[in-house]
Structure formats: structure tokens, C-alpha cells
Amino acid sequence: MFEIQDVNELEERFRTDSRRGLPKEEARSRLKEYGENVLKKEKGQTVWGMILEQLNEPMIFILFMAAAISMLLREYSDTIIIFVVIAMNTAVGVIQEGKARKAMEALKKLAAPVALVKRDNEYQEIPASQVVPGDLVKIEAGRQVPADVRITSVRGLAINESALTGESMPVEKTDQPMSAQAPMADRKNMAYMTTEAMKGQGEGIVVATGMETELGKIAGLINKTTGELTPLQKRLGDLGKILSVVAVALCVGLFVIGVVQHRNILQMLLLAISLAVAAIPEGLPAVVTIVLALGVARMVKVNTIIRKLPAVETLGAVGVVCSDKTGTLTENKMKVVTVYCNGEIMPAEKLNPQLHERFLEGYLLCNDSQLGEQEIGDPTELALLHMGKERGVKKEVLEKQKPRIGELPFDSQKKYMVTVHRDGKYNTAYVKGAGDYILEQCTGILVRGKILPMTQVQRMKIRQAMESMARDALRVLALAMKERAGEVTDEGLMKGLVFIGLTGMMDPPREAVRNSVSILHRAGVKVAMITGDHKDTAYAIANKIGIADAREQCISGDELERMTDERLEEVIPRLRVFARVTPEHKVRIVRGFKKNGQIVAMTGDGVNDAPSLQAADIGIAMGKSGTDVAKNAADMILTDDNFSTIEKAMEEGRSIYVNIKKSILFLLSSNFGEIITMFAAVLLALPTPLKASHILWVNLITDSLPALALGVDKNNRKTLMNHPPRDPGESLFAHGGWFLTVFYGMVIAGITLYAFHKGGQTYAFTVLGVSQLFHAIGMRDTERSIFRMNHLENPFMIFAFFAGLGLQFMVTEIPYFVQAFQTVKLDMSTWLWLLAVSAIPLVFHELRLLFIKKEK
Template sequence: MSDAKAPAPTQGLTDSEIAPLQARYGRNEIVHDTRFRGLRILVRQFTSVLVVVLIVAMAAAFAMGEIVDAAAIGIVVVMNALLGFAQEWRTDNAIKSLRRMLSPTAHVIRGGQEKSIPATELVPGDLVLIEQGSRIPADMTLIEHAGLQVDESALSGESDHVDKTAGLGEPNLFMGTTVTTGRGKAIVTAIGALTKFGQIAGLTSTISERPTVLQIQMARLAMQIAILAVVIAGATVAIGYFTGRDLFVMVMTGLSLAVSLVPEGLPVVLTISLTLGATAMARQKALVRQLQAVETLGAATVICTDKTGTLTENRMTAVRIWTLGAEYQVTGTGSDPAGHITRNGRKCRAADDPELANLLETALLCNNARLEQAQNTWAMFGSPTEGALVTLAYKGWATLPTPERLVAENPFSSERKRMSMLVRTDDSFALHAKGAPEHILSVCNSAVIDQKTYPLDDELRSKIMASYHQMAENGLRVIGLAARAAQDGDTEERDMIFQGLVGLIDPPRPEVGAAIQACRAAGIQVIMITGDGPTTARAIAQQLGLPARIALTGAELEDMTDADLTEVLGRDVLFARTTPAHKLRIVTALQARGETVAMTGDGVNDAPALKRADIGIAMGQRGTDVARDSSDLVLLDDNFATIVGAIAQGRRQFENISKFARYLLSSNAGEAVALFGAILMGLPLIFLPSQILWINLVTDGISAVALGLEKAEPGQMQDPPRGRNATILGRTGLWMILLLGAYTGGASIWIFQSLLAEGEIIARTTTFTALVIFELAAVFAFRSFRVPCTSLGWLSNRYLFLAVLLGLGTQLAAIYWPPLQLLLRTQPIGWEHWQLVGLFTLPLIIVPELIKAILASRARSGKAAPAA
């Protein structure tokens, strides 16, 4: 521990100095090469297995002189590529917009005022404040520090923490590295591309974004279907050829069959759905850093949450002081020091009470927070706990320390649960300490009672701990304070004199109680993990309605075997006096039980647990840069209720993904059944390749996207979480695909065969139209797998209704508009044909509604649960 200083500016840059520097050096960011970005996205539309098959088909048709077919396939391929390009471009921009919201901030001193600014606005010469957990925003020279260590593994690849010393020489803090211990001040020397990190940025620009787990699963499913399609198409060509059919016709039929089986729109619709979900979460103050977190959140079975600031308001206020000789009450709330301290009903100040004066002096000196007044309001800079102690000292009219008195600091750590400051007092020195009462008592050997010092025997220790527990049982967070005389350089925390306890209240957030009950209704276990003592943790849990029959401390956790821990996690438990290492072990044990774990964290040492959890959740307001960078989700308001809202959104997104995946595959199955069945029956070609492409474009591209916008179903948060191995389709989905595919395919064959006597073109046009109408009508069956549309409201998803109308409009154009008639080889159909189509369409609307109505009725009567 040391504090080294060198002559340096203390007021920072002025406003008049900043503008010229910004004009000269630009923004503090590393701009990646975005040239040809649009071209790369467009080219990517032509690289999928399906599109390659279509291009081959187009070339084959052109070579055989079928110019109209070749043109039709070419137009649809281009249209599909343009649609995919537009969707990917918008998705890419949406993701970049969300990431910009995570742009780090820098704490600077400008014109003598401390302020937070976007790190991109830093300029050389800025005076920056850094502390534990900060991400270094630019290359800088350290000018003042207290026990500063930096993790430079982002640059060097070595994980050892590097000690930093102050001086006005070469830069010794580098962009992208992380402060792991201590705090300090530094002057910016280089920004953006001129930093050491910026010089190797060319390497990072070549790193592609990793696809999400869900995208990989869906792409694998699409590939498996594509392989199946090619095999079936090849068999169809072979069967047709050896039974005497024209080779060209069979090749085109095989290609049509392959096209009908492959859900080409699935990956794009998936990405759009996840991005829309991420955008919706951002509006609810939950910022998604990894797209897979959108749907993974919906599977969460356990939420491990911090207490302070997440379950509580993080507005600490000191309300009680206890010493071995007296008790004090404190009035006032928040950071406003307008309240006062009373003893036996009388106001008292530090000048009139030596014991109170000594305690308040430690509260002020062993502190890094500041209280400032501006325009009749008080602003606190620093941690809420330290800020509450500063406000307390103001209420007691304690003497404010000068910065020159602070000589050295032992920073707070999650392992020691305390901090201390070495302070110069005239010609002498004193060491002041504060922290968790039991950790403060562990370094004390005496105590003050009525201005006299007594050895700290077992009786006094018991009395102190009893008072501590009594305050904690009332829901107070308790801080112990101690001090001793010292020498220059004497910073060892030993032989301290115990001064007293301060009780602080951090009221629970009013909305958290209801959020916890919502979790319980949804089958989600909530586990509080806090650094506070077990008594305080129990009191807060009781106020929030959080069941916690067992309260384990970090020390007790360390004595447990993995088997014992796994067993106790199945009960109502909370953890107190824990360290980040304990969090990691808890997450690992929960995952060993098969749980899907969401874990909150805000500190540097929380990063391993956040990475290990299925969903790492960092605090946006009080979290460190390291915690945010290690997370999947950032809470912009640090509120537990926001997590519950994000889980509801995640469940909605997963359900919608399942809906449109089943819908797309059932639609394509119907096309495949119709094509293959007609071939086996020796019928003419039931659909032309251009018509198959048209069907997929109308249904897959528009209706599926609209289905992905479906609102959350009633009662969705009363269902248990889905299993870790739950699939997108599920057994019910496979049955839906088979049954609907068989019906729509069989109905298409019947219509085609019954109309052949009127001519092949009219039969094909009617069947082509029927299949489009079938798929547009069937989409309503997929809006919910248990709730009828009569309950949801037929028009409640206006996007889906508009998509169906658009699909109907385009199909009318396909059979009545001459240019499309020529392209798709159709001709107008009469009223009798529409009646036939309508007759086969009605069951697709009525039957699913009846089945869901019966299941819903049985569920309400308690006979059975609705099937999904």
C-alpha cells in the first residue's frame, strides 16, 4: 500500500481548451473498416445451400431453353436476396445501436468539477479518475494513486496484476486494461487509434461475430432438412426417369421438391425475432449484450441476486449510532445533511461529545466519497455506504479533513471486508478503519467507554456482537469503526481501538416483493447472495417475502462438501458474508443440479461467476466495466424487477421462435407431400418451380416474421421453466408438422386431380392458390398452442393480420395480373374454384380452434394441463 504523488494539474481542462483538442484529435474511438459492408451482406444472401440449388436450377432451365422458368427463378432469387439483405441490414444496425448504448463512461475533472462523460469524448490532457473495476479508457500517465494494480492481460496476455506508480514520465496506463485494486488520477496522453491498443486494432477488425447457440441449432436443423431434401429430390428424379418421364421435367420437379422442403427464411426470421426481443428488453431497461440471452432468459430456473441496489434502493442512510457508552438516533434521509444526531432526545454535535467526534472523524477520514452542494441540492460522489457516512458526519458537524492529511490507503476488498486510511494529524499519524463489524473486531484489542480505553475482553466482544445482531435484525446494514495511533508508513491493521457501530438503512424497492412472487409463480427460485451479515440478510428477505429458512455464511459454505451444497440449494436458502469466489461455487453447484442460472454481479471479481452463469447480469449504474463486459445482460436501472420482466420477454421470444419454426416446417411439409404424392400417383407436375418459390416467398418471408411479433400469452409466467434440453419443435411440434403437412398436401392433390379434366393449367393454378390460402389460414393455428384465437382476439396481432392480407393480395395478383400470369404460368380461376379452395380451408381454422378450446376448458376444470 502506498500513495505516491507528483506535481500535476488538479483542475483539469477548461471548456475553452477542450473544443480545439477535440477538433485536432477527434473522438476517442477505434473505427473499424466498414467499407463494402453492404456488399458483403448482399453476397452472403447467395451463399446458402438453398440459393445455390436455385441458381443451379436457373442455369439448367436456361440451358434447356426454358427461358420463362429461368427468368422466374432468377427474379424470385433476387427478390429473396433483397428481402434477406434488407432484414440483415436492419438487424445489423439495430445490434450496433444497442451496443452503442453500452459505451463506457469516464469520470473526469474539468474546470475543477468532477463529472461523467462518454469515454469517446476524452481528449489528451484530460484529468481522469479511476478506481477498482474501471476500464482504462485511453492511454494515460498516472499522477496520483492509492494501492493501484492493473490487469494488462488484454494487451500482454499475462494475467498477473501489475503495480503502478505515479510520475509525469511515459504513459503507464493503457486503453483496454482494467483496474483490479485501488484508485488514482491520471492524465490522458493518447486516444483512439493513437493508443497502444489502437495500434493493434487491425487484428480485432478481422474477428467475426460468433453466432448464437440458438442460431447454430437452427442452422443445423436447416442443413439436415436440406440434405434430406436433396436425397428425396434425387430419388424422385430417378423414379420419374426410370418410369419413362421426361428427364428435364423430372430434374425441375426434383428441384421443386427440394425447394419445398427447405425453410430458407428460418435463419433470417430467427435473427429478426431475437433482435426485436433485444430491442423490447432495452425499452424495459434490460440491455442485451449477447443475442442468445434473449431466449436463454426464458429458461432460467434460478436467479442468484445481490441485495444492495438490486433488491433494495441503494440509498443508504445512517439512522443509528451505537457505542459501548451511548446510543444515538439520526434523523433525515438521503444525501441531504439537514438532519441531526440525538442522544437521549437531545441534539448533539461532535464538539460537545468526544466519543461521537472520534467516531465521526473515522467515518470521514476512512472514506472516498464526497458531498457537494449545487443549486440548493446535494450531490454524492462515491459509494452509497461511504456517502451515508459522510452525510452522517455533516449532521454531527464533524471537522472536515483536508486532502493533504490522507497519507495512504488499504483499499476495501471482498475478502477482508474492511478498509483503512493512514492519516497525518499535525506531527503524528493515525490509522482509521471501517468495515463489517466482525472483521473490524478481529483487528481490535481495546475499546473506548466514556473516553477511557479498556481491553477488549470476551464480555465486551459479546456485548458488541449482541448489539450488532439486534441492529441487523431490524434490517440495518451495520458498519464497525476503529482507529489507533500510528507512525509514518505504519499501515498494518492491528491493535485497533474499537469506536462503535453505525446502522444504515437501505429500504427494499417497493416493486421487488411482487417481482419475487411472480418468480415463485413461474417456478423460478430466487437466492439472495450478499456481503451483509446473515441477520441483516434475513430481515431484508422477510420484508421482501423471500423464503429463506436457511442462512449460510461464506465461512460455513467453505466447510461444506459439494454434495452438501448441492443438497441445500434445493431448499429455501440465502447466503451472507460471501465473496465472489463463493458466487462461482454456488453457480457451479446449481448447474450440476441441472438448473439454468441467472447471476447478478457488479464487481471485478464477479466476472468469473457472470461468465460461468447461463445468464450473467451486470449492474448498469453501479457495476464495473469488467462486470459489464463479462455479462450477457446489463440492468440499466439495477432493479431486480427488471430481471423478471426480461425473463417474461425471453419466454415470449422462445415461444414465438417455436411458433414460426413449426409453422414454416409444416408449410413446407405440405408442399413436399403434394409434390411427391403427385409423382407417385403418376399425375402431371402439380407445381412449377417458380410457383414453389412464390409460395415460400409469400408465406415464409411475411407471415413468419409477423408471427414472431405475437404478444405474450396469458398465464405465460405461471408456467414452469422449460428444460435445459427442450427443443424448438418438441414432440407436439413434430405431430403438428406431420398432420398439417399431410392434410394440406393431400387436399392439394385431391383438388389438382379433380380439376385435371378442365385442363392442366387451371388445375395447377387452383391448386397453387389453394396451397397459398392453406398456409395463410394455418398461421392462425400457430399463434398459440393452447389458447384459441377467440380468446386472444383475431386482430390482436395486427401485423399478422396485415401480413395475411398482403399474402392474399399478392396471390390475387399472381393469378389475375398478366405480367405475373406469364411469369408464374397461371390463368384466372372462377368462383366455383374459390368455393372449392374455401371448403378445404375451413378445417384449418375451425379444427385447431375446437381442439384448443377443449384443452383450455379441461385445464380450467383441473382435468388436464394444456398441451404445448
């Protein structure tokens, strides 16, 4: 809106003076009216509120019920364990809360601490928080812009807006009104809060402060964006509801049957409650939390920091990766990749200091930037200095040989700069700038060290070279010279130039990105590029790294703006490149993919990425180049800023989900075996095969170490990334999970009842516990024979098996435990027989695989 207004309209709208600034009294009055130029912070949730939110989960309610039942049964150790599990889960959840609050704090820190304003025709430095709409602000190199400003005068001003718009290059500013409203990245006469002036200076009228600025709008988006449950959290929530119904039904059902059969009512009540506890795998939340935490530790080794624990598993379900271009897919550093000199186009690597002496010399001398421990200057000029350095030519050496004696600074209208150097007896001028303008001023051309007259054929070849570079979305800079240069003026230097050559530069893709994109495609994961750059530039990069292969897969922010959400949802599966987009567009894109049923990961490093990082299922920020705002809004951080790290993290996420699913199926099938054992005995009017203490003890030795051992199992990493991501709505029991739960539950129940028939409660108690330890070994891989598994890959499972066996041995051999659990001592031959019976789940494991193989 402000970009199309001229200075007079702005003065009238804001009741200000573009030369003298606001009166000081008026500025004080406006500060009261508009408030301070700061970002408002949403009222934060209290710690107690966050704790209650974490406790409001079905599985947590079940654990509280299990704790109450355990207390009723005077099983105080179980009660303590359950409360520790609840406390651990709650603490982890509370620590991970408050991303939006932290992002807002980081946004506040970004604001410029001071501003240079003109009031009553006097410049004064004031806290940026005191700037008001209508203030006349001075912007100069090295200063942050204190608010949103419409520029009214400019002298070579260029501003780095990459963190806000995604534009990789500093933007040359103008003070002229635009003919029509434009996206934020195209408003050449606007400067935005927190962006930094790289060179030149200018003045402008403040048009927005605080939450009304573009940065404030981003802050508002962060506040509005709410996190969603991860797929695993949703599935565990569903499981919790099912188990709570099952637990209640078991209690009531078993108690009613016992009453009908005239059994001891108190004994049946305790047994029914014990069975309800058996139906609830109270160790499950702890196992899931520990498995995720161990996954976090492993991810540090692959340069990934996880800020939100469930994000580890969610990575495995990601179907779309929306990646920022600058700094993520690319190096965020301009590089000369193609040159034109001596009448031919060639890669920059082929430049030769002897054959192309004037070419390298001109680009390095006509240059105001510096290399060193800290690189200073314009990214384009720095790229030229690196081009020379890689060929063994240094600017400092050249400047000593041919010192600068005059210059014409960069002109944003004509887009060129000139430097004049003492070259022996005479002076030589080098001109660098826009190709079209410089070519028009050239009457000669340098070819292999000789100056020849410029012909129409040569002009045509140069234009073809410029068009070729432009098609590859390269930034083109021309170089010309004038020997025996005269007066240092436009008229004296810009006539009769000798054309030397062209450089084509770009922010190149990272080396490993193309391979990573290929691996993700093979894994069924779509990759989309979202950037503030122009459509042609974005497509050129996307095509190079394999993200897009047709221009029809690209869309601009303008096109997106005109599109309804319904239409976007319809076409978004076909789109791969989103160019010239705003922060609001990025959030729409993420939501569009999510409405298509995809789990979406979003990468970014700038302030403008924060809302979409938070809107995505997985927000991924860059550790080196990322702003604090982006990092605080994200779920995970790449410490090496490398897109390829995402692929490794996804593989880890898929492995973690596989392990969690194995643990859940193991726990539920084992508990199902206990339920069937007790129900079958009651229905058949048999004596009770297990006491309440027996069931709780078995749960203690099987719901802990063996389940955790499955959670840290190594999977076949070669196959993890060779199939599509799982459906986010997929049940934990998909792909035969229900069958495995019921099948192995029946096997465990069958051998437990058989042992009870042969030798009573001690036999049943021992087989129930030990059979579940054997069952855990088979659950490491339900598709592979135990004889083909590498058991040494999981030493923790070996430890869990023998530790569980030792604990079960205690309750039949140590007098104190024998008395407490009312068991009988067993001799060695009996133990061997019980071990053989207990190993039957592994026999059925092998038989099931043989049957599957035969069916195939």
C-alpha cells in the first residue's frame, strides 16, 4: 500500500515533514497513542497449567488407576514405579512446551536497540522502542532498520532482507513510488524492521511500528499457530482409550463370573483388579519415552538436535519435505560458476591467470569488498574475490601494483561502478555492472590480449552469452576497461570502452543435496522448494538438484495469492517449487500439504520461516545460519545446516517407530496371554492358576527390560529407506499387528494352562514369566528366523533375558520370596522342563514363518 504512494501523500497521511521530521511534542503524543515500538508477548501458560495439560491424557488416567489398584493390593513398589513413570512423562512434556514463547522472545531481541531519527530538523539517537509512525529515520550501512519505513531519499542503499523475505541477495533500494502493489520482497522502496543496511544510506518515513510491522505480523502468526499431536501420540491416545475400556470390562466380567460360580467374592475382586492391571502395560509410556530419548542421543551423532521428543518418531512418517532454498539447499554464498571471455563461455574453473590476466585483474580491482578472517562487503563482489583467490590472484597484491587513484561509486540507476588505477605511465579505468548498459558503451573488445574493434557479430555473441546465463538463473556482471583514462567523470570514462568479459554467478546447491533428494524420492518422500527468490532462479536450482523437472511444477506468490484454499489443496500434489512467497504463503503451503493427508517437514533459517516451521508437523531449523527465532520455533535443528542430514534423521525416525511398535505388540501380546489364562480358568471352573501377586510380578520382569531391549534394537537400515512412509492414520496394529497380539497371546496362555495342569500354580507362574522372555527374542524380527538374527547386535536383550530369568528363579528358590509368593522350590530337571515349555513361543515363531514362506 505505502509503496505506491509518493512523498507528498505520505506526508499528508502521517502528518509529518520529509525534510524536518516530526515535532518532538508530536512524537511524544504519538508514543502514547500507538504504544512502544516493541513486539507484544502473548500471556504465557503457567507451569501448573502446563503440568495439568500433560496429565490430561488417556494413558496417564489409566496409570493413575493402576497406581490406585496397586496401593489397594499393597503393592507399593508398583505404585512407586507408576508414579515415577507419570512424573518422567510430565517433566519431559513441560520442558518441551513454550516454543512460541521462546520464538517471541527471540523476535524481541532482534529489534534494533537504537534508531537515528530526525525531529524538529535535528538528528538524534533514541531507543528504537520510542520510534513512532511518521518519524523520519536515517538508514546507513551497518545499522538495523528500527521499524517499517517507506524510503523517501536514497544514496546507493542496499539492504539484506534474507532473514525476512528469503531473498538471497541484498536489495538495491529506490525512493520512487511503485506503479502497483507488490509482494514484500519486490517493494524496492520499503525497508523492514530488523533488516540490515549493507551499503549506502537513505532516509524514510516510518509507516508501521510494533505488531503492525511485517515482523509483528510474523509474531502474530507464531502466536496463532498451535502444535498438533504427532501420529504416535494420536495412536497411543487411541490405544489408551481401548485399554481403559478393556480394563473396566475385565474387572466387571471376571467378578460377575466369579459371583455366579459362588467363588470367594474378595478373592475374585482382587483377582479382577489384578487382571485389569495386567491389561494395562504400565511400562509402555516409560519405554516409549526412553526409546525416544535414546534416539535423540543417537541423532546428535548425525548433526541433529531434537528439541521436541515426539519429533524423533514423527520423522519416520514424513511424506513431504518443504525446504527453504537459501542456506539449506544452497550454500548461502554467491559463487562465480560461468564466465565469458576471449569470445567463449566456459566454467570459472578454467580461468588461467596468464591467458585471462585482464579479466581477473579488472574484476578484483573494480571491487570494494575484502576477504580475510571476516569477509566484508557485497556478496557479489566477494564472489569475484574468491574467483581470483582460487586462481591464485589476490586483490591486495594487485592494488599495490596498480593503486586506485579515482572512482565513480555504484549508481543504482545506471547499475555500474568505475575505479581508476595508475598503470605505469598511464591510468586504466575498469567498469563493472549491468551487461546491457556496459555493452552499449563499448567500441572495442579484448580478445587474447589484443584490443579489436567491436563488430555486430561479436555484440550478438555477447548478448547470446548473457541470455544463456540468464536462462540458468545466473546473476550476470559485465566488465570493460578504458586505457589512458582521462577525467574521473561519467562523460570522461564511459565512452569508447573496451569489453573484457562476463561473469555468471549464483548461490550454488550444496554438493550432497542432489543425492539426498534422490534417496528421499526413492523412500516415497516428496521434496518441495519454498523460497523468496524469483521463479526462474528457484526453478534453475530445483532442476539442478532433481526437485523439479518441468516449469509447470512451479508457482509464484502472486499466483498463490489469487488461489483459494480449496484450489490450492487440489493442485498442491503436483507442485514442487514455490517462489516469491511471503510468511503467510508458507503457512498456507504447509497446511495445503497437510490437508492432502501428508505429514510435513519444513526447513528454514530466517525470521520469515518461523510461522511455517511451527505449522509443520516437523519444523527443522539451521544451526549455523539460522536465526534464534527459527530455532525456537523448530522441533529439530541441523547443526551442520546440511539438507542431507534430514535423510539420515528420517532413517533414524523410521527405525525408532519400528522399535516402538515391536515393544507395544510384545507388551500387549504378553498381557493378552495373562488375560486369556485367567479367563479360561474361570470359565472352565478350574482353580485359579495365578495369584494377583504373580501377575504383578510377571509384569514387573517383562514390562521393563525386555520391552526396552526391543526399543533399542538395530533394524535393517538398508530397507528402511526403500519403501514409502507409513500412512499417518495407520494403526499400531496394521500389517498383521492384531494377529500377532492374539496369536502369541493364545500360545502363552495355552502353555501356561498346560503347565498349571501338570504341576499347579508354581509351574504356571514360572512358564508365564519365562515364556514372555523367550517371546521377546522372537519379536526382534517377526519376519526372520531367530537362527538368522544377529543376537550380538542387541546385547541389552541378552542381559534382559538372563536378568528376568534370575528374578523368576528368585521366587522359587529363595525362602523369603517362596513364602511371599506362596510358591514351591523346583529341582534342576523341573526347571529344564519348564524352560523347554516356555520356549514354545519361539517354536511357533519358526512354524509361522515356514507357513508364510509356503503360502508365498
